[in-house]
Amino acid sequence: MLDPDQLLNGLNDAQRQAVATVEGPVLVLAGPGSGKTRVLTHRVAYLIGVVGVPAWHLMSVTFTNKAAKEMKERLGGLIGPAALDQLTIGTFHAICARLLRRETQALPFDDRFVIFDTDDQLRAVKQAMVDLNLDEKTYRPQSVLGAISSAKNELIRAEDFVAPSYWHEVAGRIYKRYQTVLRANNALDFDDLLLETALLLRDDESVARRYRERYGFLMVDEFQDTNTAQYAMLRSLSAAEDKDAPHNLCAVGDEDQSIYRWRGADYRNITRLRKDFPGIKVILLEQNYRSSQTILDAARAVIDVNAHRTKKALWSELGDGDKLTLFEAYDEQEEAAYIVREIQRRTAGGGRYGDCAIMYRTNAQSRVLEDAFVRAHIPYQLVGGTRFYERREVRDMLAYLRFVHNPRDEMALGRIINVPPRAIGPKALTTLAARAQAAGQSLWEALCSLAADEIPDELLPPAAHLDARGRGALVRFQQLMAEAIANRDLLPADQLLDQLLDLSGYARWLKDGTEEGQDRWENVQELRGLALDYHHLSPQEGLGAMLESVALASDTDAMGQGEGDRVTLLTLHSAKGLEYPVVFMPGLEERILPHSRSIDDPESLAEERRLFYVGLTRAMRKLYLMHVFRRTLYGSSEMAEPSRFLRDLPAGSLEQRSKSGVVTPNNRSATARSSATTWAPSRPPQTQAGASAAAAPAAASNKAQLKAGDRVRHSHFGAGVVVSSAVKDGDEEVTVAFVGGAGVKKLMQRFAKLEKV
DNA sequence: AACTAGCATTTTTTT
């Protein structure tokens, strides 16, 4: 038993209430940095240690493995390992997968089902479209998959799919066929895990009752990110309809941080929850333990523009702190250079690299930054980007393992049958499919009977006839896989992988002497290292366990915080839940944040605003907001307009910088001062009138002011020599070779502020 | 069947 006072000590009133209100439903609206993880862990500890609820009655659901892991770690210290073992903590998908494997007797798949990732899903859609004889141009598999996925998230099965348009009618047909493909492969996709669980709990009262009785206490983190299926599942588990049931559901969330609408999340589930549980106790966590008041005020001003939400008044005891710095750079290189300079300045003054994070909208933005960091010898860590499990070689080897584990997995088969190239092309594949069809076999069975020479060609339709070459290639493949399958219960996963790498010729194929081949080989070895974690299990269980955990894992959690003192580069999406003393947000421009794809839909725009809000509230002490005058996007350089969100920042919280120093209200132009909003570009006054900067004065003298050989100075790059200059559309474009590390740069004289020396 | 050149596309990310 724990001492309640000790447990609740150090929590504020609202937090304490959230922890100790254990009867009836609770909704905790937790602003950023308000200690929600703390509340969740302490609540679990309170239930177990103070109220005396057996640990196996508790379920705590998260969205990411990382969050689940963090919760386990923090709980370990509070309740001890024994209780921790009995708790159900995990992601929605992991919990659903486990539940479904236990309940397969009433379901159209067996407990060895595999989980299809996005790549497999796409293959399955394509397969379905081939079956239905549909053209991939008119119906893009990606879009069809999107439609299927949204339907599943809305709990709509293929047979219930209602088509509002002809396109959807076709999509509905593909959906049905797609499910057939999935079932034939004994596979579920990510969305199925949720849908099947939600529908099972909704429609099978006896199963639902069993789980309701077991899980008397539910806790959900990031509730604003739930979709309809997840919501339905929680609703069933907490018996919303049953007035006499205790429904001890505790949902923690923040509608202002809902940034996953595009994958089915619906923050209105928060409103729905309040309606479904009329007596729900709503607790607001408004005290922020992370950021300075200045940062919170700025964030609040930005988010308060969004309508239909519970306004929260975030406050902090950490004082006002520094103002936000708004910086306009000429282009993304200069933007990066500014970040480099600021980081160098801060570290020279005793700051740590690890205190700084750069948060951007799109992964593509990281490139320039990485470049600049490498040149400046600043250590950094990139989160996300091309992920480990998405690498071709890793997927290929996983497909080999998956196929060995479950020879019915034809998506895996499709992936590996001709990788490395072994003369099995589309022709041989269709013939094989025809043979399977004719004999009523799976592809693998057809391969086996081909190898055993069981069915003479004469008994099969002509489309299933094989020539000697095709037959030879297919039989060789069958033999190699048969050998691996024979060993699957004898060898642990890592040795099985070694064997496959060797037998399949994949190892030899990779090691082609190129640097890329070496890279890929190392990734395969890393995968092999992962397999070592399953040595304590029998080969059979080990392989299954490894494949499941890989299917449900991502590597953001594996990457961890990274070693050493480094700057972190990450997208705004992956920044959720994290905090850094110093945060840089580059690229605050129209078409980037808000993203061009979101600009004409108010709902998407509101979500972009929330994304900006998430970024702002990651910062503890210092925020740098930056935008450029000209940005290269998709290969072409265009004028960039500052993000509309910048206009909503309160005047008093900002400090503007130009390359030459701080811009105070006094030396700012009159137009900027008199405007209702506080944004004012730091470029020269004559261009402030509008984006039509090409009409600006420098064009007046239609000849270049600098010529080759002139010595110049640039505020960032230092001294240099003009290589060439020309007037283009009224802008003087100067190519300068800088002395030192900066190299040769093309600059617009007027904005780069080159000084002649 | 394997290789290659030209063409279109371009968010965010977890599971």
Place this chain on the structure above:
DNA sequence: AATGCTAGTT
């Protein structure tokens, strides 16, 4: 700019 896919060539 870079990537991935299709269609055409070897």
